[in-house]
Amino acid sequence: MLTLSIGFGELVVILLVTLLVVGPREVAKVARKLGKLYRRMDNAMSDLRSYVDNPSSPGDNSDLVDTSEKRNDSDNANKTPAG
Secondary structure (H helix, E strand, O other): OOOOOOOHHHHHHHHHHHHHHHOOOOHHHHHHHHHHHHHHHHHHHHHHHHHHHOOOOOOOOHHHHHHHHHHHHHHHHHOOOOO
16 A cells, blocks of 8 residues: 655645646546546556466466357357268
């Protein structure tokens, strides 16, 4: 988890600059978008950490292998024998 050491005064300055740049009506939208972006980045980093810790965990490529095998089986079932 990313930890930032921002004091109260710095937070007030950041909020005032954001309010001046973005405007009072758009602050909530910008905050919501930043929260979603942070959540996506945090999930991606968590996935990356888990992959680095255990690269051979089940489910990495097993879905791709299973679907291609199913596709090949259905392709073979649809073919009629020549004769």
